[in-house]
Amino acid sequence: MEWLIPLLIVVVLVVIVGIYFWATYNTLVTLKVRVDEAWSDITVQLKRRADLIPNLIETVKGYAAHEKAVFENVAKARAESISASTPADAAVAENHMQSALRSIFAVAEAYPQLQASQNYLQLQAELVDTEDKIQASRRFYNGGVRELNTKIQVFPNNLIAKNLGFTQRDFFEVTDSAAIAEPPRVQF
Helix, strand or coil: CCCHHHHHHHHHHHHHHHHHHHHHHHHHHHHHHHHHHHHHHHHEEEEEEHHHHHHHHHHHHHHCCHHHHHHHHHHHHHHEEEEEEECCCCCCHHHHCCCCHHHHHHHCCCCCCHHHCCCHHHHHHHHHHHHHHHHHHHHHHHHHHHHHHHHHCCCCHHHHHHCCCCCCCCCCCCCCCHHHCCCCCCCC
């Protein structure tokens, strides 16, 4: 009978540790899936923006055909944005895209007929809306990364998370935060 109490204590401890591992693993999986989903949302919005840009370029080209360098820079930034597969690559591409969009909007300001074009105005409105969605998706992604990274780093999770295959994720940080502080705008 004396051996039953220590055995019971060991069984209870094993059950507690098992429940802890089970709960920690499920929480980490949930956070990982949330971060993956948020990254997917960012890529969807980046793709949407990339799809709008050729239409915007064609609209502006009709009015400003001699601005070849601007259009080449936008096309290059678009290709870079589409091919970005990690948050670091996307951040670099984001900087280039914002710069290219500002230059195309600067060209558009020189053409009053273009500014009055319904097609151009609609494309511009859709692009601004998409930029807002990218910014919101980026915040959601970074919030998910913060939660996942925190859960991985806190004790005692840090002792088991790596062994379970969970690694920290990179934030979607842009090196030139002033360049993306707000969506591109055109002043009429």
